[in-house]
Amino acid sequence: MSRLAHTVAVRATGVDMFFGTPENRVVALKQAGFEARRGELIMLVGPSGCGKTTLLSVIAGTLTPQAGAVEVFGQRLDGLGQEALTAFRRRNLGFVFQSFNLIPTLTVAENVMVPLLIQGRPFDEAHARALAILDQVGLKGREEGRPNALSGGQQQRVAIARALVHEPPLLICDEPTSALDKDTGAQIMQMVRDLSRSPERCVVVVTHDHRIFRFADRIAEMEDGRISRVVDDPKLLDTTHL
């Protein structure tokens, strides 16, 4: 497709998003604009309630904004139906959640296989690829165990393996380190950087953990429902309020 032609991976312009009734309206995004490129790891930072999770949801195609245009790899997401959005997510997105969201009744390998199986890949192929990527995240030998038997860092590594197993062009990480201690968080971010580094892939990380800002290529700061500024160096940010 024309994906290669764009260096821009994600572009959102003039996005309005509000919740609640018209009388009691909570504005989450107000004319927000955002841009991410292929091959970079961009972080969305900002205080609680600034709208970064909402913006992430809009980019991920799980929320449809009331106004504005969202374009991911050249495809407009606003105006797509639920089914098309679902198909889009299935093809293009990998997720790492704050609370891991690993299914406790499945084995580690089975959890990793989920995105492939959703795509309709055969079970055996999915299993083989899951084992391969679990090896990469350093969990060889734990494949048939349950996620609950693993430490928080190991669980998040499983989540990363799951997010990348189907090699999505867009990786979305929602507070990946907030449930982890400092050292483990750094290891996880290092792993995200190492594994996802690809000229085609764009990684969007929402976080307010300033200890991991150093892993970002660029940092977009949000304030009151819009991007206030984008910087290349985390040292330029005022992190006191984070």
Next chain:
Amino acid sequence: MYRLALNMLFGDRAKLAMLLCGLAFSALLMAQQSSVFFGIMSWTYTPMVNIRAQVWVSDPMVEQVNDAKPLRDTDLGRVRSVDGVAWAAPLHTSFVQARMQDGNFKLITLVGIDADTFAGAPAVLSQGRIEDLRLPDTVIVDEWGAALMGRMGVGPDGKPRNTPLQVGDTFEINDIQARIVGICRVKRAFTGGPFVYTTYDRAKGYTLGARRTLSFMLVEPQKGVAPAELCDRIERDTGLKAWTSDTVIWSWGERSLARNTFWWFWTNTGIPFSFGTAVLLGLFVGIAISGQTFYSFVLENLRYFAAIKAMGAGMGVIARMLIVQAFTAGLIGFGLGAGMAQAIGRVMIEKGMPPFVMYPQILWATFALVLGISLVSAVIGIIKVSRVDAASVFRG
């Protein structure tokens, strides 16, 4: 994905056990209660099963087989004069008191059959020969009756023991001796006591007071004449009531005496109501337990289903996953429940008490209801998951 769905289901052993228990228990309750119900109801038309003939003829006012209204002896000639009749034999049935040798009284079902042909004789004799019924003062009793009317004594271990009646033992019916020359194996009846067979003429003697002794006539149609058609002819020519003798409940014809007996008991007794409530309770308990368990299973997995949804699984896939889970649980629950029901049933059949008749239809209905419960649970789960916003996964 369905394999994962199954793994999700089987992963939580405690929840699975609870779910299967609920489903199996409701399946057990439905199958077992219905079987006992149909077992008891099948006792109501026992004479139709024990005394086999193609067509039964009775007084026009007769409603069911346990309620014989006597006919005149010459009615036999009238029935025999109907075209299409191959033969007709007299039959006497009545409930009389029999006096045991120890002075105890027992209610029995006295059956008098034609001594010439023994039409209506029990099919299986475990002891004795039917021909011995031609000897004076002789009867054939059924196995249950032999035990029921047996003598209480003390066994070698000092405990009370019941000695069943044997061939050669005697008792009295209306002060007339009855000597047992055979033991037969027949089905038990709902009303009256054990079956005691004798000849038609001797039955007249045993029921001194009765003015007429012809209760029913057993009729065989000529080759090529359908029983129902013969019934029409008999009713038209004689004004008596004629019945077919089919006893398989789902193939009952309009003229089936067994069917009319069944419905007579259905409308005139409280049995269907009491058993119907038990079956319904089983159904409700099953729906409540398994629906509740499955719902909590869905609730617990809701965030994971939301994550799967966010990862790009459509509602169709998720719905099918839930259906696979619910139906798998339903199938296993049904199998376990049916297994338990049949195990109980086999013990009951072995003991003969209470009666247990598990029709295939009962099994299929139970199957359908259990799957129905599963389907309802799955639908509730699907609705719950479909209401969940995929975006909710991002909120811690």
Next chain:
Amino acid sequence: MFKKRLLLFALALAGAGAALQLTRGTATETPVQPPPYEPAIRDKDGLIAAAGLVEAVAENTLLGSPTSGTVAKVHVKVWDKVKAGDPVLTLDDRDLRAQHAVQKAAVDAAAATAERAADVARRWTGIKDSGAVSAADLLSYQMAAKEAQAKLALAKAQLDQTAVLLDRLVLRSPIDATVLQVGVRAGEFVAAGAKAPVVLGDITRLQIRCDVDEQLATRMREGLPAKGYLKGESSLAGAKDRSIALKFVRIEPFVIPKTSLTGASIERVDTRVLQVIYQFDRPTGRALFVGQQMDVYIDASQDAPGK
């Protein structure tokens, strides 16, 4: 874990299978088996069924005694065949025999008296002309001879009468018949006109009295052919044809109450029957007795032949 799951599936499958297997017996109806002994099968339409009782042709002769007396000798046993005139019973005849002997002596005495009177009369008649006797005396001698002759005749007649009376004490069969019942022994007393001591009947040809329900009576006509099946002949079950051909005799003109009732005091007659008489030849090689019951099928499907 996978094995455990398989076990669960297998358990469920086994349970369902066992339940299904248990249901299989319920689908079958107890088959209607033919009776242990095959009944008489009606093989055509238009039949009238009736219950029949076997009796001897011309009904039975209840042999009675003309006089009361003690039985001296019984000449027959049951089943004996007797010809017309054969003695059956002899009553005690000793008193008549004694009288017979006295009367015989009286005849002899009267004969002697008559002979003497005749001789006197003849002799006096021969010498009539000699005048040795008066005409009046001669007449008297002749009259005495006649009187003695008459007395002889009287004595003879009395002897004959006693002989007839003696003969009457021997009961003889009026017909060719079989002795069906003997109710007395020698030495027993029989009263004139009392219950018949001996029953005779012609059982070479038997007849059957059929009770036809009054509701079927309208279909009955004279001359209809019929078949009979003897009760208690189930040993012949399976034989190709065990029916006995019956020949129409007559219809009793009177519809009567059915007789075989239990006799209870509360009994009311509610069934009336038309009686029809049929005749048949005693079948060879088969036991058949007067008084036996028979299931009779009268063929009313066609018009009676010859009527």
